[in-house]
Amino acid sequence: MEAILGIIIAAILSQNFILVKFYGICPFMGVSKKIDTALGMGMAVTFVMALASAACWLVYEFLLIPLDMVYMQTVAFILVIASIVQVVEMFLKKMVPALYKALGVFLPLITTNCAVLGVVLVNVQEGYNFLLSVLNGAAGGLGFTVAIVLFASVRERVNKAECPESFQGYPLALIAAGLLALAFMGFSGLSIT
């Protein structure tokens, strides 16, 4: 129980995937101009991260280890992630068109989101079991969502601010993200042991 709570708190706050660990910066900068799109991206990523954690754990445990091909893990994991994203996309398109409309444009971007591959690699490195892997994936995704939604709300305002010409756009966004990261440093002592 402690381990479970510890992982959740770490993944969302003290070890936030974006603001502390620097996974998934590309979508963080790219899809954070509006709060609702940021929320959509966050949800899509959370879903894929949990699913990918489960699938990759199975592949690692029952395919790569028995075959003694652990060195193939990066290739195997990225293929699994790409296929999951593809399947999720097709499934949503057929079954839940409303959700597909909301998330559709973000789905292909998720394959190259390092948060997804990152969480899978960390799961393996830390030797988490199946349940903890899935949990870490889902909690990491929630951490991603929290960070990207917070950042989008900051950015909506920052974009209207006056600033020196050279700082317009991404430089100012990065500095705003830096201040957000500073705030998240406050969580760094938080741990359950």
Add this chain to the structure above:
Amino acid sequence: MNFKKQFKEGLLTKNPVTVQLLGMCSTLAITTSLFNGIGMGLAVTIITICSNVLISALRKVIPNQIRIAAYITIIAGFVTVVDLFLQAYIPALAESLGVFIPLIVVNCMVLGRAEAFASKNGVLASAVDGLCQGIGYTVALVIVCVIRELLGSGTFGGGLLGPGGAGIQIIPQPFPAMQIVMPVGGFLVLGFVLAGSQWLMKHLEMKSKKKEAAK
């Protein structure tokens, strides 16, 4: 083929980090010492060149629908090769870059070059493109590294120079702001570097316009 133009694009006007904002994860995460920056830059450069060459050579064989999957498999292959070689021959670098070496697979710069350049151009041009973009990436990384290391730890050349590879102390101990080597500093320093490059480009543009006007 225009080597000079490609070089200028990679280094400045289409720099993967400062203009295209690609491969940001590693740019922010590992830029805490010069050693990391150079190591990561070189690894990404080599992988981009190799994947560009192979993808360009295979561009007529790979069907359009599965091209992204095919590219990513090829890239993952090269990344693993580099990862294994680093672990075997430069273990210090492998250790300090950690999970960010396998994460080069999803460094959008590598896939971006494959999709935007190698899939449409010849082998040689693609190799040059990989080299130029790689150099641009490395230079941006090294600049961020040097600033963060100097302000954050007060040293230069961490991992490479100085006693025990800890770097040469330039700012004496109690003064460096350690927050700069923490995540906060990554965002702040990159923000300022980006602003600097935007200013520089604007400046160069005005200069060339003036030149034209004088003609």
Add this chain to the structure above:
Amino acid sequence: MKTENNVMYVLRLALTLLAITAVVAAALAGVNSITKPVIDQLTAEKTQQAIQAVLPGGGEEVDFAASSAIVSKVYKGESGYAVEVTPGGFDNTITMMVGVDYDGKVLGISIISHTETAGLGAVAAAATPAGEAFRGQFVGQSGSVSVTKDGGAMDAITGATITSRAICDGVNAALACAATLG
């Protein structure tokens, strides 16, 4: 997609992808066969060096009853035990060797691998005066250790309390484990 029902076309896609994956797998198997012995040897050497550093004369691996999940290996030597522990640091797991003599005192600690932040947590493993000083203060300690912030006697590394705590956790687990071995 108008070609969706075209079986031959889909088959061609699948086969191309399969061929690429197979070639990549074969190439990686080749590279792996070259690098694996080198990596294994490096890891073994590093572990041996760490044992030598904390337990003069080295030691042989022995069985142990794990009192804590972070104890991974125990080596028994002339003057005591070298205990390999893997506490969770700021970033990821830290792998370190702790030497403990038969009186339950720390002989020394040596960090085998870590991914802590350069200039902060990484100081704990660095071959610099600051790193030596940090590791040196554990020598001779017994019972349990903690950083000054937690009421203990160990000075934490500036800006890296979490790493310092993790090292204390590792040392405590090693001391506890050595105590059960006598």
